[in-house]
Amino acid sequence: MSQPRWTRLSDIRRQLERRWQKGDLLRAGEQPDDTFPLRLVLNKPTAGGLLEHFHDARRWATHWQNAAGQDLVPEWRTVNHRQLGRNTLPVAVVIPTLDAALRQIGRRDDARRYQTLAADIIRRFPLLAHWCRRKPLKVLALEAQWPALLATLEWMAQHPRPGLYIRQLEIPGVHTKFIEGNRGLLGELLDQLLPEEAIDRDATGARRFEQRYGFRRRPSRLRLRLLDSAHRLAGLDDIEIPVEQFAALRLSVSRVYIVENDITALAFPPTPSALVIFGQGYGIGHQLADAHWLKDKEVLYWGDIDTHGLRILSQLRNTLPHSRSLLMDTATLTDHRHLWGTEPSPYTGELPNLTADEQTVYYLLGTLEPGRHLRLEQEHIKFSAL
Structure with a gap:
């Protein structure tokens, strides 16, 4: 007989992790909404399942009794069963706060790092606030690169359409190969920051980064033979x-x-x-x-x-x-x-x-x-x- 597939604590944590991966939990911390308290419905025994798997159901209810705590509060409901009488079973769990959800999946430190990064980015470039909210996991994944990214953005904001080759730039702490290797990402950010007249909207894609933002491009060359x-x-x-x-x-x-x-x-x-x-x-x-x-x-x-x-x-x-x-x-x-x-x-x-x-x-x-x-x-x- 197969084991009943009723929701366990590990399933709840997987649901929370999915919300993390979608960026929802980080957004909830930056811009509080009505997400919390968060109520998650459990997949629980039916009347027939309770009769067929009664001992499993008791162990499952005990599992939720043991899981209950400050960060996770089960909701219980008493059901009357014609053969088994009155039984109290969990029907949902309530996670009261964002901090409680983060503790359940071990993401509190990650969330704090994101908040620090986002606050610094937005302080220096308020126009990037919307981008950070849309892509919080990307903000976090780029943690080591933000010093170079922000230095490059600051230079570009001061020198729109510079008319130089990228290799000519002298930005303290930033190698020009970093700019060449991150043209797609820098393009995303520069599109949020630069005034409309500083962007050639007809030049799209990382390969046309130089044209889009006013850098000189290595001239294309043709080889020919005169016959x-x-x-x-x-x-x-x-x-x-x-x-x-x-x-x-x-x-x-x-x-x-x-x-x-x-x-x-x-x-x-x-x-x-x-x-x-x-x-x-x-x-x-x-x-x-x-x-x-x-x-x-x-x-x-x-x-x-x-x-x-x-x-x-x-x-x-x-x-x-x-x-x-x-x-x-x-x-x-x-x-x-x-x-x-x-x-x-x-x-x-x-x-x-x-x-x-x-x-x-x-x-x-x-x-x-x-x-x-x-x-x-x-x-x-x-x-x-x-």
Whole structure:
């Protein structure tokens, strides 16, 4: 016969711990409400269960008699049973105060540490009061980092949109690697503190932290090879330059290739009036957005024949809608059947900027061999096909 599942003291403590993990108990200490006294209903014996497990029920009632104390007060109710007569059983427990609840789960010291931390944070930055109340456990978990965080916030409040590289900052006690490693967290806090004009709301995510808060960013760079010796720059045919400088080049070539695999780009044959750009995956469309002179060039993109390669192509056409694909067609896919691999994390959304044949390739990748998404990596394609 299975043991009845009636509420015991350990269950009550688990309920309190769940409230702690949700931050409710810390919020109750910072902003008292009507949570306490807290009444928790017990799962207790039914009339049938009392008859079937009478001795277990007596032991269970004794368990609550022993558990009763200043921090935990059971509520008792007398029930009349036709066969067992009058019996008094606990139906709920009342935890009178927040302090009593914290003692039950051994969290009093943690709560005191939070109150000290939150008081210091809010004293220095009153605008962070709401953030602390929303995320009290995060406040506590960051205890060792708050000195550096607060020093950084104080510096930023005094120097909004500083126009410096992060590595240039000289904040006592704060290594610039700390700022770089905590951009997401600092972003949360700075969004609460800084005036609206100090935040670029269009720049979202930790990767665009510098742009959002007015730091200088390490310039993005493009590598390219000039495939026609007549178009070399100062005798150079393989160069890497900031994206902004590439946008201003206005080279007189007529054809531009964008190739994802570095070795493929290096092996590209001499080609009249052409250059090849070393692709950078999903970032390539954004990097070429200001190179308006490319709109008058023939642009060909060559990437892996897989869902992400086709997605990069589709996104590139948001910037350069006239660009065409190279060796990313149905014939190339089927001619290299013996070199097919499996794509580990395929993209399955819509790709609106593909041609009809490219859409067919996208469909075939997921259907030619049921149970897996195919991929044909660029470096596996016969170079003679180029």
